[in-house]
Amino acid sequence: SMSADFSAGTFSYSGTTTSSTLTGTGAIDASQGRFTSTGMTLNAPLGNYAATLHGLLHGTNASAVSGVYHTNDTYPDYAGAFVGAR
Numbered sequence: 001s002m003s004a005d006f007s008a009g010t011f012s013y014s015g016t017t018t019s020s021t022l023t024g025t026g027a028i029d030a031s032q033g034r035f036t037s038t039g040m041t042l043n044a045p046l047g048n049y050a051a052t053l054h055g056l057l058h059g060t061n062a063s064a065v066s067g068v069y070h071t072n073d074t075y076p077d078y079a080g081a082f083v084g085a086r
Contacts (some may be wrong), residue, residue, distance in 0.1 A: 002065060002084060004028055006034075009037050013053065015082055019043040022051060022069055022080075033057040035067070042071055044078050059085075076086075 004011045006028065015022045026037025033056055040051040055067025063086055070079040 004062065006030050006062075011037075013037075013040070017080075020078070022053070023052075024051075024053070026053065028057075030057070030062075035065075038072070040069060042069070042078055046077055049073065049078065053081075 002011060002013045009028050010025060011028050012025045013023065021043045022036050022040055024040035026035055026039065028035045035055045035057065036053065038052045040053050042049045042051040044081065049071040051069050051071050053058070053067055053069040055065055058064040064084065066083045068079070068081045070076040
């Protein structure tokens with residue numbers, strides 16, 4: 001799930017798979033249709049990691065989102081992508 005506060009320019013994200021969870025908050029650039037965070041947390045089978053997320057807002061009134069994430073270690077142990085719509 002993702003929630004956005006366009007007035008404050010912030011978002012919160014929580015994504016779950018069968019083996020991992022990605023959570024955190026970040027900044028929205030609504031004029032460019034982007035959102036990003038370098039302060040995400042990925043809980044995965046090999047441990048807990050700091051992670052980075054980059055995403056795009058799509059459609060009228062940001063009715064859909066897509067994005068990618070990766071762990072912040074030197075050689076990222078995990079990476080993935082997501083899409084969503086309301």
